[in-house]
Amino acid sequence: MLLLGLPVLSACEAGPGETSVEVETAEFILTDARVYTLDWGEPAADGTPARDAPWTQESGWTPDAEAVALAGGRILGVGTAADMEAFQGADTQIMELDGAVVIPGIVDSHAHILSLGNSLFQVDLVGVETEQEAVERVLAQAGEVPEGSWILGRGWDEGAWAGRYPDRRLLSEAVPNHPVLLRGLHGFATWANDLALEEAGITADTEAPTGGEVLLDDDGEPTGVFLNRAVALMDDAVPSPTPEEVRARVEAALETMAASGYVGLHDAGTQANVMEVLHEMEAEGALPIRVYSMLNVRDEELARSWLEQGPSDDLESFLRVRAVKAYYDAALGSRGARLLEDYSDEPGHRGISGEGYGFNQGLVADLMQAGFQVGVHAIGDAGNREVLDFIQEVANEDPSILDNRQRIEHAQVVHPDDFPRFGELGIVASMEPPHAVEDKAWAEERLGPERIRGAYAWRTLRENGAHLTFNSDLPGSDWDIFYGLHAGMTRRDRDQEPPEGWYPEEALTPEETVRAYTSWTARAAFVEERTGVIAPGRWADLTVLDLDPFQLGETSPGEILDGRILATIVAGEVVWEDR
Numbered sequence: 106m107l108l109l110g111l112p113v114l115s116a117c118e119a120g121p122g123e124t125s126v127e128v129e130t131a132e133f134i135l136t137d138a139r140v141y142t143l144d145w146g147e148p149a150a151d152g153t154p155a156r157d158a159p160w161t162q163e164s165g166w167t168p169d170a171e172a173v174a175l176a177g178g179r180i181l182g183v184g185t186a187a188d189m190e191a192f193q194g195a196d197t198q199i200m201e202l203d204g205a206v207v208i209p210g211i212v213d214s215h216a217h218i219l220s221l222g223n224s225l226f227q228v229d230l231v232g233v234e235t236e237q238e239a240v241e242r243v244l245a246q247a248g249e250v251p252e253g254s255w256i257l258g259r260g261w262d263e264g265a266w267a268g269r270y271p272d273r274r275l276l277s278e279a280v281p282n283h284p285v286l287l288r289g290l291h292g293f294a295t296w297a298n299d300l301a302l303e304e305a306g307i308t309a310d311t312e313a314p315t316g317g318e319v320l321l322d323d324d325g326e327p328t329g330v331f332l333n334r335a336v337a338l339m340d341d342a343v344p345s346p347t348p349e350e351v352r353a354r355v356e357a358a359l360e361t362m363a364a365s366g367y368v369g370l371h372d373a374g375t376q377a378n379v380m381e382v383l384h385e386m387e388a389e390g391a392l393p394i395r396v397y398s399m400l401n402v403r404d405e406e407l408a409r410s411w412l413e414q415g416p417s418d419d420l421e422s423f424l425r426v427r428a429v430k431a432y433y434d435a436a437l438g439s440r441g442a443r444l445l446e447d448y449s450d451e452p453g454h455r456g457i458s459g460e461g462y463g464f465n466q467g468l469v470a471d472l473m474q475a476g477f478q479v480g481v482h483a484i485g486d487a488g489n490r491e492v493l494d495f496i497q498e499v500a501n502e503d504p505s506i507l508d509n510r511q512r513i514e515h516a517q518v519v520h521p522d523d524f525p526r527f528g529e530l531g532i533v534a535s536m537e538p539p540h541a542v543e544d545k546a547w548a549e550e551r552l553g554p555e556r557i558r559g560a561y562a563w564r565t566l567r568e569n570g571a572h573l574t575f576n577s578d579l580p581g582s583d584w585d586i587f588y589g590l591h592a593g594m595t596r597r598d599r600d601q602e603p604p605e606g607w608y609p610e611e612a613l614t615p616e617e618t619v620r621a622y623t624s625w626t627a628r629a630a631f632v633e634e635r636t637g638v639i640a641p642g643r644w645a646d647l648t649v650l651d652l653d654p655f656q657l658g659e660t661s662p663g664e665i666l667d668g669r670i671l672a673t674i675v676a677g678e679v680v681w682e683d684r
Contacts, residue, residue: 129176130194131189131194132677133176133645133677134173134200135649137172137201139205139207140168140206140207140208143208143620143638143639144638144640148620150568150570151568152613165659165660170185172185172188175645175674176192179641180639180642181641182641205671206654208619209636209638209647210367210368210623211586213577214575215371215514215577215578216576217579218375218379220259220292222356223257223259225358225361228287229258230242230259243279243285247280253282255285255344256284257288261290263439264436264439267438267547270320273296273297273299273330277300281299282300285300286339286340286343293333295336295340296330297339305342307319309325311327313335316461317331318333334463355382363673363675364673365670368646368647369394371626372399373480375398375401375430376407383424387422387423393680394673394675394680395423397427397428400429415475415477427477427631429472429480430479430514431481433458433483435484437485437518437544440551442485442517443487444486444518445520448551450550456488478509478512479509485518486556488518489518493523493526496530497530510628512532513532515536516535517540517560524562527571529570532571533628534566534573536563536573537575538575538589538593539582539588540561541592541596541607542597544561545607557608558608564612564613565611574622575621575625587667590654590665591666593617594615595662595663623638632644646676647672647673648672649670649671649672651669654668669683
């Protein structure tokens with residue numbers, strides 16, 4: 106296979122009697138690689154590869170190219186190593202990959218830049234199993250910072266700990282001279298010590314905002330744990346980072362993503378201070394990867410300012426402001442997701458949604474009609490149904506809003522009657538493979554044996570015509586792409602449990618899973634003609650892996666967890682290399 110593109114600029118010498126053929130000289134050639142271009146037909150809804158895919162029933166997957174030539178931020182050609190020699194000039198850099206795998210650049214389609222940046226400077230509580238272990242990590246940090254300064258942490262699992270939430274007492278006794286605030290893994294719970302409560306002015310008389318809960322002990326005093334929208338009571342007490350701190354954290358987050366193989370991300374809920382930094386970095390040419398901003402509708406001043414000016418969609422810019430993010434309900438783990446029927450493990454309770462959870466229906470509708478794509482956080486089956494109803498109502502007045510590929514972020518629990526509506530409305534279901542394998546320990550307790558079949562239902566959504574895109578919801582889940590690929594293909598956790606996968610009928614094939622981080626994510630951001638496949642003229646955005654997820658996904662998927670990123674290439678520039 107030899108694919109050539111882009112205008113021809115420099116002449117190759119011709120021998121006697123031969124015709125001179127002009128080709129552009131490559132700045133960069135990747136060779137001796139196993140390249141999966143994805144430049145073939147879409148798989149069927151059941152995952153069956155297209156007829157022109159490099160796959161057979163007998164042999165499985167094989168790469169469809171071995172070299173890629175790049176110049177001017179674009180792909181010049183794709184084919185064999187010999188084919189790409191036509192693009193080689195005196196100054197062409199050659200990257201010999203020794204059989205490494207090249208795929209279209211991966212993109213995390215639901216990330217939180219500042220939260221990731223903050224987490225890199227905070228106490229890491231991911232994976233802690235007990236209150237004591239968390240307190241010990243905080244105590245270690247306390248010895249490294251000045252007395253009286255805030256200690257922030259993130260990562261204790263509010264879903265797994267829901268039946269045994271921690272108490273402020275142990276934390277306060279161990280760390281009495283620092284206000285301490287520890288955010289849960291998915292951001293829907295916060296745990297504070299006495300000094301932090303004092304700084305925030307929290308007392309037994311403090312009222313929780315609608316959609317939130319301040320947990321109280323048997324004496325009616327705050328335990329230090331805040332759920333769902335009540336987390337804002339404590340967040341507001343933490344000193345705001347300076348512009349310099351925001352810049353440093355955004356830079357650290359983007360560099361971390363580049364090192365993790367990502368050529369771009371969708372920032373799900375950009376606030377004004379982050380937007381200012383992103384604009385500044387874009388103007389300086391300092392963004393290492395592409396950012397697709399989804400403005401936080403809860404930042405009403407920011408949202409209304411953009412409503413006046415409309416979307417900013419320069420496809421050549423590394424920063425695009427094309428979408429908005431809204432919140433309809435809370436999380437399943439903290440029992441804040443809105444359900445059609447009671448929680449199986451808490452009769453009489455169905456969660457919170459809509460305006461009670463801060464969903465500004467009028468503002469969101471105005472933004473949709475102004476041309477913005479909306480991504481609405483919806484977890485429960487009632488939450489998803491009501492969001493579908495809302496999108497349908499807006500579309501009844503203005504059918505053109507469906508052209509903007511409206512998104513439901515998470516789409517975690519869906520009633521059987523509502524699956525077809527995703528296809529009918531052209532909804533992008535933006536979902537997280539890690540959530541399924543992390544939540545499986547308690548999700549069925551929340552939902553019961555029937556509703557759980559409509560949860561994390563990737564295959565069912567595909568079969569009903571939904572457009573999928575995969576992501577991590579970082580830092581709420583590990584953004585390691587090998588973890589995400591493994592979870593998407595197997596429905597198993599890092600320990601390979603359960604052996605056959607958790608509701609394995611909802612797993613995707615290796616091709617579908619890779620596409621959900623690449624070509625399908627490109628579509629979700631309206632750039633499927635620019636990226637998502639490796640073909641001449643497309644952006645030179647590539648991810649280089651040390652293993653083959655296509656072949657291993659069919660034969661030994663557990664080995665994918667051991668994968669390593671060798672290089673990340675954005676617009677033809679190597680922004681990360683570890684070879």
